[in-house]
Amino acid sequence: MATQALANWSSSLEYNALSAEIIHVAVRSFYNWTGCVVGGSAHPAITIARSALARFSGPPTSRLLGSEGSIDADAIHAALFNGIASHVHDYDDTHLDTIIHPTDGAHRLSAPGHGRCKVGRAVWPEHYDVGWHITSTTGSIGAAVAVSKLLGSSAPQTAHSIGLAATQVTGLREMFGSHTKSFHPGRAAQNGLLAAILSGEGYTSSAQVLEAKRGWANVVSSAQRLDAEVASLAPAGRWEIAQNAFKPFPCGIVVHPVIDGCVWLHGELRRQGLLLSEGEYEIQEVRVTVHPLVLELTGKTAPRNGLEAKFSVYHGGAVGLLLGRAAPAQYEDAVVVDERVVRLRERIHATAGENLRPEECHLAVSVQRSDGSTTVIEKHVDHAMGSVERPMADVQLTDKFVDQCIPVLG
Amino acid sequence: MATQALANWSSSLEYNALSAEIIHVAVRSFYNWTGCVVGGSAHPAITIARSALARFSGPPTSRLLGSEGSIDADAIHAALFNGIASHVHDYDDTHLDTIIHPTDGAHRLSAPGHGRCKVGRAVWPEHYDVGWHITSTTGSIGAAVAVSKLLGSSAPQTAHSIGLAATQVTGLREMFGSHTKSFHPGRAAQNGLLAAILSGEGYTSSAQVLEAKRGWANVVSSAQRLDAEVASLAPAGRWEIAQNAFKPFPCGIVVHPVIDGCVWLHGELRRQGLLLSEGEYEIQEVRVTVHPLVLELTGKTAPRNGLEAKFSVYHGGAVGLLLGRAAPAQYEDAVVVDERVVRLRERIHATAGENLRPEECHLAVSVQRSDGSTTVIEKHVDHAMGSVERPMADVQLTDKFVDQCIPVLG
Numbered sequence: 001m002a003t004q005a006l007a008n009w010s011s012s013l014e015y016n017a018l019s020a021e022i023i024h025v026a027v028r029s030f031y032n033w034t035g036c037v038v039g040g041s042a043h044p045a046i047t048i049a050r051s052a053l054a055r056f057s058g059p060p061t062s063r064l065l066g067s068e069g070s071i072d073a074d075a076i077h078a079a080l081f082n083g084i085a086s087h088v089h090d091y092d093d094t095h096l097d098t099i100i101h102p103t104d105g106a107h108r109l110s111a112p113g114h115g116r117c118k119v120g121r122a123v124w125p126e127h128y129d130v131g132w133h134i135t136s137t138t139g140s141i142g143a144a145v146a147v148s149k150l151l152g153s154s155a156p157q158t159a160h161s162i163g164l165a166a167t168q169v170t171g172l173r174e175m176f177g178s179h180t181k182s183f184h185p186g187r188a189a190q191n192g193l194l195a196a197i198l199s200g201e202g203y204t205s206s207a208q209v210l211e212a213k214r215g216w217a218n219v220v221s222s223a224q225r226l227d228a229e230v231a232s233l234a235p236a237g238r239w240e241i242a243q244n245a246f247k248p249f250p251c252g253i254v255v256h257p258v259i260d261g262c263v264w265l266h267g268e269l270r271r272q273g274l275l276l277s278e279g280e281y282e283i284q285e286v287r288v289t290v291h292p293l294v295l296e297l298t299g300k301t302a303p304r305n306g307l308e309a310k311f312s313v314y315h316g317g318a319v320g321l322l323l324g325r326a327a328p329a330q331y332e333d334a335v336v337v338d339e340r341v342v343r344l345r346e347r348i349h350a351t352a353g354e355n356l357r358p359e360e361c362h363l364a365v366s367v368q369r370s371d372g373s374t375t376v377i378e379k380h381v382d383h384a385m386g387s388v389e390r391p392m393a394d395v396q397l398t399d400k401f402v403d404q405c406i407p408v409l410g
Numbered sequence: 411m412a413t414q415a416l417a418n419w420s421s422s423l424e425y426n427a428l429s430a431e432i433i434h435v436a437v438r439s440f441y442n443w444t445g446c447v448v449g450g451s452a453h454p455a456i457t458i459a460r461s462a463l464a465r466f467s468g469p470p471t472s473r474l475l476g477s478e479g480s481i482d483a484d485a486i487h488a489a490l491f492n493g494i495a496s497h498v499h500d501y502d503d504t505h506l507d508t509i510i511h512p513t514d515g516a517h518r519l520s521a522p523g524h525g526r527c528k529v530g531r532a533v534w535p536e537h538y539d540v541g542w543h544i545t546s547t548t549g550s551i552g553a554a555v556a557v558s559k560l561l562g563s564s565a566p567q568t569a570h571s572i573g574l575a576a577t578q579v580t581g582l583r584e585m586f587g588s589h590t591k592s593f594h595p596g597r598a599a600q601n602g603l604l605a606a607i608l609s610g611e612g613y614t615s616s617a618q619v620l621e622a623k624r625g626w627a628n629v630v631s632s633a634q635r636l637d638a639e640v641a642s643l644a645p646a647g648r649w650e651i652a653q654n655a656f657k658p659f660p661c662g663i664v665v666h667p668v669i670d671g672c673v674w675l676h677g678e679l680r681r682q683g684l685l686l687s688e689g690e691y692e693i694q695e696v697r698v699t700v701h702p703l704v705l706e707l708t709g710k711t712a713p714r715n716g717l718e719a720k721f722s723v724y725h726g727g728a729v730g731l732l733l734g735r736a737a738p739a740q741y742e743d744a745v746v747v748d749e750r751v752v753r754l755r756e757r758i759h760a761t762a763g764e765n766l767r768p769e770e771c772h773l774a775v776s777v778q779r780s781d782g783s784t785t786v787i788e789k790h791v792d793h794a795m796g797s798v799e800r801p802m803a804d805v806q807l808t809d810k811f812v813d814q815c816i817p818v819l820g
Contacts, residue, residue, distance in 0.1 A: 045613070052611040053604075056468040056484045074466045131624030164590055168597065169579045172616075174625045180574055180615035183608075187578060194463075198593075201462040203455070205590035206582075214541030215584045 002122075002211040002226040006115055007158035009233045010145045017235050025241050029093055032246045032397055033103040034065060036092050039328060039404025040085035041066025045179040049186075050081055066408045079143075079193050083186030087135070089328045090310045091250035091404070096243050096388060098124045099253065101135045102142065103244075104185035116142030117240035118229040119210065123221035132220060133171030136184035140165040141216075143192020144199075151200045156207065163205030164195035166216040177300075177308050246397060248386045249326040251310040254294045256384035257361040258313050258350075262286075262320030265365055265379055270324075274367045274375065282367045284374065285347050288317060289362040292352040301345070306331040318344040321365070327403060359383050412532075412621040412636040416525055417568035419643045420555045427645050435651055439503055442656045442807055443513040444475060446502050449738060449814025450495035451476025455589040459596075460491055476818045489553075489603050493596030497545070498589075499738045500720045501660035501814070506653050506798060508534040509663065511545045512552065513654075514595035526552030527650035528639040529620065533631035542630060543581030546594035550575040551626075553602020554609075561610045566617070573615030574605035576626040587710075587718050656807060658796045659736045661720040664704045666794035667771040668723050668760075672696075672730030675775055675789055680734075684777045684785065692777050694784065695757050698727060699772040702762040711755070716741040728754040731775070737813060769793050 018026070040046065041064070050064075062078035066085065073081065083104055086092055092101045098120040116138040120127075128134050144165035148158040168191040171184040199205065209215045210226055217224035232238055249259045269275040274282060290313065300312040309315040309331050318341050319330040335341055353362065363379045383389040392400070428436070450456065451474070460474075472488035476495065483491065493514055496502055502511045508530040526548040530537075538544050554575035558568040578601040581594040609615065619625045620636055627634035642648055659669045679685040684692060700723065710722040719725040719741050728751050729740040745751055763772065773789045793799040802810070 048611050048613050049608060052607050052613070056486045058466040058468050058484075074468075076466045131629040163585065163588070164593065167580060167582045167585050167590055167594065169582075170577060172577045172579075172619065172624065172626065172629060174616045174619055174622045174629075175573065175577050178573070178614040178616055180577055180613070183574065183613070183615075184577070197462050198459060201458050203458050203462070203590070203593070204588040205593075206584045206588055209582065209584055212584045214582065216582065219541040219582060219584075 002230045005230045007155045011155040029103045035401035035404045037085040038066040040088040043088045045088050079189035080186040083189040084182045087185045088182040089250040114241040122226045122229040126223045127221035136171035136188040139188030140191035143189045144195040147196035157199045159207045160199035160205045161196045163209040165192045166209045246392045250328050255316040257381040259316040259320040259326045260384040261363045261379045261381040262317045266324035285366045287364040288350040289353040291356045291358040305333045309336045314345040314348045412640045415640045417565045421565040439513045445811035445814045447495040448476040450498040453498045455498050489599035490596040493599040494592045497595045498592040499660040524651040532636045532639040536633045537631035546581035546598040549598030550601035553599045554605040557606035567609045569617045570609035570615045571606040573619040575602045576619045656802045665726040667791040669726040669730045669736045670794040671773045671789040671791040672727045676734035695776040697774040698760040699763040701766045701768040715743045719746045724755040724758045
């Protein structure tokens, strides 16, 4: 029933069912996604893929954002390249209930594509715990639904597109820290686009792929709650897109409270005259207390490059404290191996605090004054910038957008 | 270790390590695959896909076997179309230990591609029992290894291609009976080809995807024996390609003993003058005893079309008994709904025999003579034609090849 219900919902959804608030968050999602694609478009994960696959592209019809030409590839290749670029800096949006990055695979039509977040909620957290990258495993399904909507597919065709997309389960967490992590949402966009195109022409699949005994949810997760989630589809139920948050820092959101606190501490140290222009010499120790998940996901103490640094709470803290920023420029390889950053990273000690929420952290910086005495400055972060409680304002999204476009477009 | 070991094995494998016997079975595999692609090339699953995707193909470099032009698509699209065609009649080869159809995804270089059968053995049967279509889930990996070999990739590049391929886990058994079943090996071929092309240009993934804690084997199966399987790679160990069998009938091999016995009974009934040219009227009942797996996998009593009939032991038995053949022509939609076939199907009663092996069956046909008396003719099948014990001879493979080419090529 879940597959049919999702297909019926999408194919019958009309624009005037969307409230002004939902349209606003959809526009913010698309705007944020566009900036991420431009900002990521010069990364080696893109340039390698574009160069390797150039000879396979059909007649160009679709834009590769950030590239010099405005129309550079067929739609299927464009979905891959733009999808990789959107995720490569880990700077995209986040559906907070499931840590899905929802716009990556479904950028073509935000509202129906976000129906996949219901599918994600139905298998969260068991599916992620097994080892699947939930952004892309659900991304194929979201892209199929969104493109089917754009193609004007019927409900049965949409159900078959969900089947074709769901059978392409792309994304193992084992790939985190390599180029393949950002390949995942790109490939998911291709999977869903291909599924919608094929089913739109009569290609058949299962019409109950999500809920069948050996269907998607039962195969990829140890538990599933599809019926309840599908029953909560908006507008009668809840729009998942309203739970979408935007990242102020280009890494997994579990690191954001630490970075946010360290950026604040950077300002405080400067205000108190405790931070020399050279930075790190006076900082003796940084004690960081975080939710256990932070150490599990981002416990790399000695990252070797920008991709690995995204999985290092130590790197995020060090650049926040030392440089007062954690934008893509602070995740470039040269910064990751910079001697000052490395030395400060080594002075950061992170421990798990059992009573902390994931969005919470406590920081204590020990600084030696010029007279030899030691000052400890503490900071408790309840909710990081970019959370639902402290969302990025439109003007901050604009700053982020421009900040990503300048290095690429000038 | 398994990922590196497989990559090292493939990249260092040399042609002169192959015995004449292995080369012969590789040639048979490729020959059988080629016939299947030609024979499947006019199926709607191909014609829909080709029509839907024509506008996305890059400059044509690769042959679509069975089509009128000889060079029709770029290599990535050709891999999809040829892969779909190779499997659409369920007439391809079978690695008997795992029921993988090994040449589907790895046709470009049979010997290294068959290394995937070791990966399949490492998770068989748990992986299949969960609900995965093992032909395509391992097919991506086999294609990546095979194409990496053709590209002359290094062992590290090959390891990354395995990572990129393994993260694209394509194929749910829920799709059986629809066009998407044959999409699986086609997409697997694309997944592996893409993986090898990207890793050959420096795209990175995990170098321990198969064995990592949250790697492929642990995520897609409840048990795995990778170390033992990788340790048994040929030529020091065993060539899995030597376990490759070729199908005399275009459906899952679990039905083959019943079809084989029914074809024999057809001849016996004719010899005894008990089969009118019209066929079914004198057959009152057919009692079929099979391994329980046969009913689980192929228990459809009333298939509605050719794809569904492949999952009906009743249809296979009926056409074998009535027509003395079970070639692709006997799985066309018109035959599946033919009144005589339907009536005979309804007289077949299949039950599970606990003491039977999967490759064994017992048949008893009750026939009414013209004088009103009833004769029962029995047949016990120990091993079906096409099994390792009764392999198809080269001349039978040639007949199968020609039989598939004639309707397509004339």
